[in-house]
Amino acid sequence: MQGLKWGMAALLAGFAAPALAETTVLTNLTLIDGVRAAAQPNSAIVMTNGKITYAGPMSGLKAPKDATTQDMAGKTVMPGIIDSHVHIGLMKDVTQDEKFFTPENVNTDLKQYAAYGVTAVQVLGTDKDFVLELRNQQRKSRPTIARVFSAGQGAVIKGGYGGLVGVTQPIATAEEGRKLVDEQAAKGVDFIKLWVDDERKTIPVKMPFDVTAAIIDQAHKKRLRAVAHVFYLEDAKELIRQGVDGFGHMVRDQPVDKELLDMMKAKGVWMVSATLSREMAYSLAIMPWLNDPFFTRGVTPGTLDALRSMAREKAVVLGPTRFPGLPYEKKVFFDMDRTLVQALENWQAMVNAGVNVGMGTDSGPNGRFPGFNAHEEMQMQVLAGRTPMEAIKSATSDNARWLGDKSIGSIEKGKWADLVVLEKNPLDDIRYTQMISAVFIAGNSVPTVWQTCRDRPLSACTTGASTDVPHMPY
Numbered sequence: 324m325q326g327l328k329w330g331m332a333a334l335l336a337g338f339a340a341p342a343l344a345e346t347t348v349l350t351n352l353t354l355i356d357g358v359r360a361a362a363q364p365n366s367a368i369v370m371t372n373g374k375i376t377y378a379g380p381m382s383g384l385k386a387p388k389d390a391t392t393q394d395m396a397g398k399t400v401m402p403g404i405i406d407s408h409v410h411i412g413l414m415k416d417v418t419q420d421e422k423f424f425t426p427e428n429v430n431t432d433l434k435q436y437a438a439y440g441v442t443a444v445q446v447l448g449t450d451k452d453f454v455l456e457l458r459n460q461q462r463k464s465r466p467t468i469a470r471v472f473s474a475g476q477g478a479v480i481k482g483g484y485g486g487l488v489g490v491t492q493p494i495a496t497a498e499e500g501r502k503l504v505d506e507q508a509a510k511g512v513d514f515i516k517l518w519v520d521d522e523r524k525t526i527p528v529k530m531p532f533d534v535t536a537a538i539i540d541q542a543h544k545k546r547l548r549a550v551a552h553v554f555y556l557e558d559a560k561e562l563i564r565q566g567v568d569g570f571g572h573m574v575r576d577q578p579v580d581k582e583l584l585d586m587m588k589a590k591g592v593w594m595v596s597a598t599l600s601r602e603m604a605y606s607l608a609i610m611p612w613l614n615d616p617f618f619t620r621g622v623t624p625g626t627l628d629a630l631r632s633m634a635r636e637k638a639v640v641l642g643p644t645r646f647p648g649l650p651y652e653k654k655v656f657f658d659m660d661r662t663l664v665q666a667l668e669n670w671q672a673m674v675n676a677g678v679n680v681g682m683g684t685d686s687g688p689n690g691r692f693p694g695f696n697a698h699e700e701m702q703m704q705v706l707a708g709r710t711p712m713e714a715i716k717s718a719t720s721d722n723a724r725w726l727g728d729k730s731i732g733s734i735e736k737g738k739w740a741d742l743v744v745l746e747k748n749p750l751d752d753i754r755y756t757q758m759i760s761a762v763f764i765a766g767n768s769v770p771t772v773w774q775t776c777r778d779r780p781l782s783a784c785t786t787g788a789s790t791d792v793p794h795m796p797y
């Protein structure tokens with residue numbers, strides 16, 4: 324009778340009822356739980372039916388008799404990485420088009436995130452409706468690809484910057500902005516996204532403040548938080564006055580000032596995703612990782628061919644700067660341009676001021692790579708003065724706090740067992756997050772990038788292993 328009752332409850336919750344509890348025990352590991360300030364050596368993790376039932380010292384471990392045990396001696400385990408700013412389903416090799424936004428391609432992207440240890444992503448405003456269905460299914464089950472949080476279709480002003488042609492429907496007025504928010508809320512989105520930019524004054528239209536105010540206000544009426552794409556300091560300030568909840572990019576036109584920092588702190592506004600790796604992508608003529616197996620294993624041969632081509636190199640080096648009218652000369656070949664430096668400096672200012680910061684990359688569009696960029700983003704945080712532990716927390720427990728999801732983001736009893744097992748301790752060098760030995764989502768082991776050779780037979784990827792110490796040229 325007891326069993327029958329449990330079975331019914333499980334069916335109603337959308338789970339198949341397992342005959343026996345399925346338990347996996349990871350032993351002798353160093354634990355970075357995403358919450359505590361220090362790593363915990365000699366630790367163990369117990370995962371039962373996808374959830375963490377124990378995370379603590381080996382001395383306190385009581386493993387069930389029928390459990391599967393994996394000895395993790397020498398390895399470090401951290402929470403699954405959360406990327407709070409991505410776009411999915413956009414690309415075929417290096418071509419971006421709405422027609423590639425298929426369930427199959429979305430699945431491929433989310434699998435790629437998982438392979439790089441990114442076990443959850445927040446998509447900011449370019450989703451087709453089927454992504455919300457996928458998200459709902461994930462929340463009723465134990466996914467084996469990255470978990471999705473979705474802002475549905477974001478708000479773009481007619482003739483202005485942002486969105487995805489064929490998916491987002493531009494608006495023209497405050498009234499249309501409220502209507503858009505109502506429609507998105509009815510679909511069950513997790514956030515509302517809006518774009519406030521004019522691509523460095525190359526686009527004559529930017530979303531007016533009466534429209535942004537209406538969108539933010541309507542989002543709050545629907546109990547949703549609003550995240551804005553910004554570039555300019557003055558826009559960021561006005562959006563905060565209007566009640567915006569977070570920013571999808573760093574302010575990059577000038578140094579942030581005390582007024583902005585004070586407002587962000589007073590109102591609890593988040594720097595959701597500083598997208599430092601995105602700014603860097605724009606400043607590189609030749610990507611220094613084109614022969615790095617951590618990169619090449621995860622991307623298609625077509626992507627590699629295009630990125631390695633002389634034509635691309637020539638176009639970037641000799642071609643007109645992407646942003647005409649910039650008050651500086653675009654520098655190339657491993658140099659960082661002014662926008663990137665401004666983003667890094669402003670990031671430091673926000674961190675030093677104690678602003679809430681997450682970790683997000685804006686990966687998905689051309690030149691920014693699912694999963695790979697998350698590791699770069701953490702490295703750049705460290706480059707800009709944070710400790711590896713702070714970078715890891717921003718990418719795990721802090722991001723979960725931003726998402727408002729208490730079931731992920733740290734390795735604690737009761738949470739989903741979303742874990743990344745590393746060959747070396749990333750507190751010694753943040754680049755060790757690339758030495759991925761295993762990835763677990765909801766307690767299930769999924770293929771890592773080191774077990775991947777995208778769109779090729781596995782035998783075609785002959786270099787690179789999780790045990791190789793990464794070398795990056797910066």
Ligand SMILES: [Zn+2]
Nearest residue numbers: 408409447685
């Ligand atoms: Zn974006």
